[in-house]
Amino acid sequence: MGQGIAVDATPIRFTSWMGGDRDGNPFVTAEVTQQVLLLSRWKAADLFAKDLDVLSSELSMSEANAALKAVTQSDEPYRAVLNKLRLQLLSTRQWLTQAINQQPSPVPADLIWHNKQLLEPLLLCYHSLQECGMTVIANSKLLDTLRRAYAFGLSLLKLDIRQDAQRHADVFSELTQYLELGDYASWDEAQKQQFLLSELSSRRPLFGKEWQPSADVQQVLDTCAIVAEHGPEALSTYVISMAGKPSDVLAVQLLLKQAGAQFSMPIAPLFETLADLEHAPDSMQQLLAIGSYRNYIDNKQEVMIGYSDSAKDAGVFAAAWAQYQAQEALVAICQQAKVQLTLFHGRGGTIGRGGGPAHAAILSQPPGSLAGGLRVTEQGEMIRFKFGLPKLALRSLALYSSAVLEGLLLPPPVPKSSWRELMQQLADDSCQAYRAVVREDKAFVPYFRAATPEQELGQLPLGSRPAKRNPTGGVESLRAIPWIFAWSQNRLMLPAWLGAGAALAKAEQSQQAVLDEMQQQWPFFATRLSMLEMVFLKADTDIAAYYDKILVPTELQYLGTQLRQQLDHDRALLLRLIHSDTLMAKEGWIRESIMLRNTYVDPLHILQAELLHRVRHQPNSVKPDISQALMITIAGIAAGMRNSG
Incomplete structure (x- = not known):
């Protein structure tokens, strides 16, 4: 004391x-x-x-x-x-x-x-x-x-290094072909692990001076050399995007060794897609069974959970349940292996990217998931909103600290078997409903690109990375941020709710009592419904309809009508489930804040729709002022929506 x-x-x-x-x-x-x-x-x-x-x-x-x-x-x-x-x-x-x-x-x-x-x-x-x-x-x-x-x-602060798993595989693919050992890319997982573990235990250099790697491969090698130069005081974690197998982690370990790193840099696989999250426990179990890797990590493992790509892949309900189950399994595996697990949550600002009130989000995690501490991302405009002023920063850090302490001292309940069964049903049904629109409806992609400023986002200096991983790809190659960002601009907010209502409607018919019990006793499920409340309060079908009227070809407008009808139906369903006639009635201050901001944002939507129409229908005569005005409307709407990125 x-x-x-x-x-x-x-x-x-x-x-x-x-x-x-x-x-x-x-x-x-x-x-x-x-x-x-x-x-x-x-x-x-x-x-x-x-x-x-x-x-x-x-x-x-x-x-x-x-x-x-x-x-x-x-x-x-x-x-x-x-x-x-x-x-x-x-x-x-x-x-x-x-x-x-x-x-x-x-x-x-x-x-x-x-x-x-x-x-x-x-x-x-x-x-x-x-x-x-x-x-x-x-x-x-x-x-x-x-x-x-x-x-x-x-x-000043430690820097994370993040790279796609494929880029590391490309290094060894190019090298093994040069050494006439075959093509690393064509090997199965067992062959890759055997090669990597053999080289990790070898004392001879793997990269000979006579080897002249391609420019892309050289970039990977140069990055690892910089890691070795600056050391652990300047660097935090090497995050591997789209990780799915133990070889993805071992490849980075070998690259750092060959670069001359004299310290064991933490390597965190990032499990992003629905399939990767489902396979994450098996992958980590295999990895932790490798003795040399256990020595490397000193019984401390970091794993990053992807919220953005999993939600884009399967919808928010299915993604949330996959994230929960993956964390739960990883906690159990690491406890059994006596490894301290730190979960790194790759949340964005939006509900569709795992965003929302930090306190509720932390307390909705599985029991035991905070034992190794908490790592979480704050991105985009959320940095300014949460840490832009000293008092705001202090409040945000206090919220995180109190939630972690509460989660450790008063952990949430272990879900009952009936909750798990219903949640799995909700995840399956919501994923099916989500993909039926996003993947299977041939009109969806043309409608998406017409009804939102998705195509224009790539021309504006509002992101830290290109809008697409593959410039020639479709929605599947679109990054999660512009995917969410585009739908918030026309106020349909589609990625944050699509599929959830259809699943809840089906469950309501036969599982009303279990739904009520889950809402009252399980923070994970209660938080999901709370996030839907916020999304539905921010969504506006009238504004979305106006975008369709101005921008969408007549033959595609039926899809917008269907989606808005689904939104209205889902909103009414949610109000029944939470036994309320008003969205966010228990969060009066937040509700009033959203309603107040909407008043100022609504005119920007009308202006943006007109500017988009001009840009698209008179591309050769558009003046720089028009493009600048369009950029301002996008930034203004994003600021008004708050958690938009």
């Missing part, structure tokens, strides 16, 4: 994907990652130098303990130590400036590169002040700087 947290405690840590997430993004190269890491170090050196400037001016006292006196003969020992550290940081900043500007210079002898170099002088001063009875001074600005040093370090 009254002791406070330890000086080195960092219960909340920040990492970033910006400049490290190259999944399908040709603009994030190894050179970009290097620049981002150097810029982060430059900023950290600059900020800590400013801190030390203030501290050295204040800590002018002469009384010190033996340890501090041993390193300086100055009458002002604190000032002497801190000034020396400040000059080292300024020298480091100067060297980083030249490196960032690609003007190589000799590495200074006093380069500050490791956190230990920053912490040791600060701790020396801190302990001396404590021992000399100056606790109040020690626990003032110096303690603040120490906490920042532990929390952010000399890299």
Whole structure:
């Protein structure tokens, strides 16, 4: 009681994907990652130098303990130590400036590169002040700087590296063909694992100097070399997109080894599609059975759960249940293997990408899933909305912290067998209804591209990555963000509800009592219905109908009519299930906030529909002002919808 947290405690840590997430993004190269890491170090050196400037001016006292006196003969020992550290940081900043500007210079002898170099002088001063009875001074600005040093370090924040599993496979496919060993891409999983494990245990280099890899393969190798150069203080986790097999993880382990990495970088498979989520437990069980891999991870495993692509693949209900079951199984597997599991939730801002109120989302996870801590993404406009101001940031972090503590101390109930059976039925029925429209209706893709600004999104500087993984593909190749974003622009909000209503309607006929029980006793299911409430409150069939009238060819408008009728039917069904005549009646403040924003957003929709009509029907005569106005309407609607990205 009254002791406070330890000086080195960092219960909340920040990492970033910006400049490290190259999944399908040709603009994030190894050179970009290097620049981002150097810029982060430059900023950290600059900020800590400013801190030390203030501290050295204040800590002018002469009384010190033996340890501090041993390193300086100055009458002002604190000032002497801190000034020396400040000059080292300024020298480091100067060297980083030249490196960032690609003007190589000799590495200074006093380069500050490791956190230990920053912490040791600060701790020396801190302990001396404590021992000399100056606790109040020690626990003032110096303690603040120490906490920042532990929390952010000399890299400011840690960078995640993310790459598609296929890009790693391409490296070994190209290499094995060059070595005349066959084509790695054509091997089965057992052959791939045998090759990778053999090379992981070998002491000889795998990549000979005579091998000249292609440009794409060289990018992967260069990225791994940068990881090896900057080390664990600057880097967090290597995330593998579209991971599905143990070989996907072992391939990254081998690439990092060949790059000369002297540390065990955490490697997190990202299970994204419905099939990948279903196969995730088996994949991880195989991986954890490999002794050399267990040694590499030191019994700590991180797994990323994909919300965006799974929802785009199967609809929100089926995706949510697959995510829940995958997490539940992974928790059990890791407990049995005595491995500490950290689940990394790849949520976006929207309901269709796993977004929504953080507190409710965390408490709706399976029991035991928070034992290894929590990692979660905050993306796009949600960063500004949740962390743009100090008080907002404090509130957001408090919500996360309280939810994690509550989830650990008062875990949610283990679902009853009757709940599981009904949830599986809901998942199957909703997936079938979702895919019947999105995949099987031939009119859907033309309607989607006519009724939303999907085609125009790729021309606007509003995303961190290209709109599509494959520029020539259809909806299946469209990234989850523009997929969701496009439907929020015309207020149909389709990906966040399609399929759910059809499944609930079928269950209502015979399972009303179980539905009520699940809603009252199971946070997972209650959260699903709560998210639907928010979606239906934000959706507007009149605005969606106006887009159809202005933009959609007559022969396709029937599909929009059907979808709006389904939305109205699903909204009425949900109100029956929650025994209410008003959406979000229990969340009055949020309801009023949404209704207020809608008043300001509605005119933007009318303007956007007109601008889209002009852009599409007069493409050769469209002036830059029109395109600029269209961009502004898209950004304005996104801001009004809040969780839109």
